[in-house]
Amino acid sequence: MSTAVHSAQELRELVWQWRQDFPLLQRTVYGKPIVYLDNAATTQKPTAVVAALQHYYTECTSNVHRGVYYLSEQATQLYEEARRTVQRFLGAAEAAEIVFVRGTTEAINLVAHCLGRTRIRPGSEILLTHMEHHSNIVPWQLVAEQTGARLRVLPITPDGELMLEAYPELLTERTAVVAVVHVSNSLGTINPVAELIQTAHERGIPVLVDGAQAVAHMPVDVQQLDCDFYAFSGHKIYGPTGIGVLYAKRRWLEEFPPYQGGGDMIRHVTFERTLYNDVPYKFEAGTPNIAGAIGLKAALEYVQQCGLERIAAHEHELLRYATERLQELPGVRLIGTAQRKAAIISFVIEGVHPHDVGTVLDREGIAIRVGHHCTQPVMEFFGVPATSRVSFGLYNTLEEVDRLVEALWKVIRLFGVGGNG
């Protein structure tokens, strides 16, 4: 199927077809058709993913890399095919640069831990940005405590963009690594990661990109970006939970010590000394999430079949329309108004706690996220304890945006916002 971007009408028709692939979207809550707008937290799963999991469990259950028998060879083949699918999806140079992990969180912890043992020293600096998810802050904080390094933070603007003019001065001879989010989960900002990487590389500094909110919404090519590390989670790209990916350039995986010890990551063990396995197996101790990897392969194939350009074009239209409609509402303030945004809208309604917004919407069958979205420094910057967040996926429709706006009018009337009592 061609992935050429279609007209708005063609895209809308395609979306109605895509919706048929997601059984959960057929269900109702409180007697109303569900409107699922919490895709930044996790996405619904298409039947192709559920079928891939079922196929593994009913036809090929066995462990990988160990058995000499038919089933195990088949499971190993499926698992390694999944690695090659991820490699092609990310445009990595080789499959060995793909490490299967639990998710973005584990990928970042792995890199932080290993850099902590190889490159980060007392006095080193770890450069983050003010819009990082807690999972791209806390692992570095742990490493900083252990090594005597310190965190530096690239500030953001009131629009929720990175303050790029401050970046070059923050890169010093002490900077051991830059860790930056590709798309902010609470602001929707798309960061210019290619430029950030280039500037860091001119000074010989490696860069980790947190791609948790990017890969399901735009094409990503790690060789084009030239990032040293790229992390994402399967469950945010229509795949299973408990599986994720760390892409790392081979030279880093060769240089790094193992992150965890156990079966499968070794070549030979004696009580005196262990010889480690080749990359990427050196980083996959123990029985991996075999079904998860197989399910992730199905999810990536599904997304590619839909076409990432088409998904991006459709979600852009949802973002444009929803932003326009939300701005019509009294008392609504958008948090995050960057020039380049993915389909995430955070907002607050004057005088109404986000939890109340979420609860009223829930009774209307609309699922949104309310809270700090694991980005408390962002909340602090904008002077709010929490926001309401709408995040779109490929199956959302303009009609669902209308239902959201109708439900928000209910909130506004209920709480008497802007004299609408």
Ligand code: PMP
């Ligand atoms: N980074 C970002 C930007 C995220 O949105 C998330 C999930 N909300 C994570 C990291 C962590 O992902 P996971 O919980 O799947 O490890």
